[in-house]
Amino acid sequence: MLTGVKETGRDKAFLAFNYLYVLLAFLVVLYPVAYIVSASVSDPKLVASGDMWLWPRGFTFDGYERVFRNRNIWIGYGNTVLYTVVGTAINLAVTLPAAYALSRKDFVGRQFFTGMFMVTMFFGGGLVPTYLLVKGLGMVDTMWAIVVPSAASIWNIIVSRTFFQSSIPRELQEAAQIDGASNWRLFLTIVLPLSMPIIAVMALFYGVGNWNGYFSALIYLNDNAKYPLQLVLRQILVLQEMSAQGGAALDASTASALNSKAEIAALVRYAVIIVATVPVILVYPFLQRYFVQGVMIGSIKG
Incomplete structure (x- = not known):
């Protein structure tokens, strides 16, 4: 015993x-x-x-009632859902094939391309050149300006590459190639079904980033009808701050009215924060099992 x-x-x-x-x-x-x-x-x-x-x-529940009656908030909500779904799909479509290619030892130039990718983690062109590039491609004030420039994260590619190297047996891939499987068929029918942990982790990372993103929309979007929810929330915060600052220099009645609007804006702000956060909280439990497996990549080597 x-x-x-x-x-x-x-x-x-x-x-x-x-x-x-x-x-x-x-x-x-x-x-x-x-x-x-x-x-x-x-x-x-x-x-x-x-x-x-x-x-x-x-x-x-006045804050929630105002949120549900506010057409701009619902438009922003729909835009955020669209940007998150499309953006995450593009992120996965770029990240996973790139990571798998870099994980293959028979990929000619693997070390060179890995080094070139890693250079971009430390050096960037800057905001102005990036804006000029997006403008030159005709993507300003479109959804593609939000989802295309951030199509891949080099860090996520490296993490995914590590998963493919440590978790997908090389012998299994060689056996599939001997049976006549092409590289694309090997990747789509064998590697991806065995890679649910890293797919779930990358989907969660990219999805949360796309859901919370607002800076790209602030830079590239001009049409209010295309604003994501986070940018609508930012407008509410800015209006609240302007109301609070403007009330000090006005007469008592006007200042009181502005303060009342500021209080209502604060109430709506808290309600919008809850509404904007709930979807991510609801999705996480379904990905938790894969998330725990994915974040442990490389911690144990056998």
Whole structure:
């Protein structure tokens, strides 16, 4: 019969410290989330005055009602979903084949192309040349200006390449080639079905990045009807800040009206944050199993 290893007092103290540290870290992460959720259903005056700091006070769904009635928010929501789906599909279509090619030892020039890819991690053309390139390609004020320039992340290509090298048996690929499988058939019918962990991780990384992205839209889009949700949220924040600053130099009635608008904008802001975050939170549990496997790439070598 096996007996457990007896823990020393130092081991118990170490475990107690770890549990305490994890608990504190959990509370630090949980409080902002709880605050935003509570603020989204609380009276904005109580939120602004600091009377609401954890639990909802002056319970109201006015913020969510305004969000659901706001046509611009729904348009931004639809644009974000479109950009995320199309952008993530393009990201995976570029990243996975490139990573697989770089993982093949028989790929001529593999080291050269890997080095050229890695150079772009440290050196870039800058914002102005990139904008001129996008403009020259005729993609300004189109969806393609959002999804094409960020089609691939070199870091993600390297991570995916490591997965293909360490997790896909070379013997399996050689056996398929002996049976007459072409490189494309080998990749599509054998390698990809065995690569669900890295596909899920890359989809999550790219999907979250596309969902939260706003800077490319801010630079390349001019039509408000094409703005993603994050840019609509930014407009709400800017309008709130302008209202708060403009109220100080006006008469009492006008300042009061502006403050009221600022409070409503704050309430809508918290509601939009929740609405914008919920889809990612709902998707993550379905990818968690693959995500845990994917992030452990290279940690154990056999």
